[in-house]
Amino acid sequence: MKRALDPFLPVLGVLGLIALWYIAVWKQIVDPVLLPSPTDTFHAMYKGMAGGRLGFDFLMTVERTILSTVIAAAIAIPLGIFLGASERLYRSLEFVIDFFRSTPASAMFPLFLVLFGVGNTTKISVAAFGAALVILFNVSYGVMNARKTRLLAAKVMGASRLRVLTDVMLLESLPQTFVGLRNGVSLALVIVVVAEMFIGSTDGLGQRVFEAQQLFNMPDMYAAIFAAGALGYGLNLMFQLIERTFVHWSGK
């Protein structure tokens, strides 16, 4: 009987949080101007998502995040395979990659503003830049850490260097590539939302949060924050599902 309830355990945390929230509003532990009730917040969220501004901004952020991740992946995956396949080349570039990977992408905004102006291109390219380095790093390591025995096994069966690369190395690197993609899309979302807040934006979830805060419309602001949270969680889940379908051997 206890076991049957196990799948519902995660719901408990959510219910607990909402209960605490209600209590905080009811007892006025937090200033009611700063913390609207859950009912008001979910109402604002429903209204916004069902044909309101929030829905539009949500889609704009989705579009920017997906686009920057796709651009990042298109550049970083082939490059990562190339670098990973020749370990000495990767070693010579490792410091550069690690350095820019460790540089907060937000510090690059001014540079990209100079390069691409205040439009959409800047937001997408900074996010793509950040995500690409994360993906590149993971793909390269995935290729470099391909099991030596597996490469030897292919070689001993008569596979050419190219066949070893396409038949073994690429597939060996897939689990690590997906780690990179998941981290990359999360980072891209962070950068896109920050960019929407501060780089002359008129739409997007970041803009929605910022605008609601400026107008002191707290239910709208919380609604936008939750929408951003749901988006981040959803993207992660999506990549996990894709991984489980295509990389069925991962971790086995």
Next chain:
Amino acid sequence: MTDGALLSQVAGGVPIGAPLAAATAAPHVTVRGLTKRFGKASIYERFDLDIPRGKLVSVFGPNGCGKSTLINIIAGLIPPDAGEILFDGKPLRAIKFGYVFQNYREALFPWLRSVDNIEYPLKLLKLPKAERRARVERLVAHLGVKIDLNRYPYEMSGGQQQLISIMRALVVEPEILFLDEPFSALDYEMTLFMREQLQRIFIETGTTTVLVSHDLEEAVYLADLVLLLSRGPAQIADYVDFDTPRPRNDATLSEKGFVATKAHCLAVFQREVRKG
């Protein structure tokens, strides 16, 4: 038997206790002047060896004497520093061979179903799909294997996975089969089972086989010839015949011939260990 006596016997073309050898008296594999060093350590120094056709040769010796190195060099996984290895007078690239790794988990391709794993070397030979399937089916029937080959390797037991590895090595109909401690990652029960499988395969196919083993009982039980190596630089400490007819079974393990051969091998082994 001293090294010299053995070498002259082999060089003289006298078959080593082989009922079938009359038709194929020339050795299958000839290793001449093999030299291999790792840094300062000399593993092989002008090493000579003959492997007769259609025999199962077990390689046994002290730790670190280069048992695996020997078959890795013969199978082309490690280049020798010097020396010549010929198969019926031909170089390795001119022949078909199979190699089975100790670590089946890392040697199989987890993204391919077992049947596709077995087919992979045929794919490299550019055989059409139908022909590949037919070859695998023929091999399965020939060996009497009863496993669901549509499963992925990670869905199988260790023994089954290693059996898939062995089938992948056999599917090209190799002239020679190399096995590097193939059963040492398996539990004892599975090891005993796999020994029988390997013996069956050997009886069925008669493929020249070189087996590296760290288990003397296994080495003798499966072998036509036990190659005992000395510490590095490795020399042939002894090359022992074991001609008890196949199929061998549990009773073989307590027969006089087996016990005497194993005792002799153990004595040679311990002599070599003490030297080191």
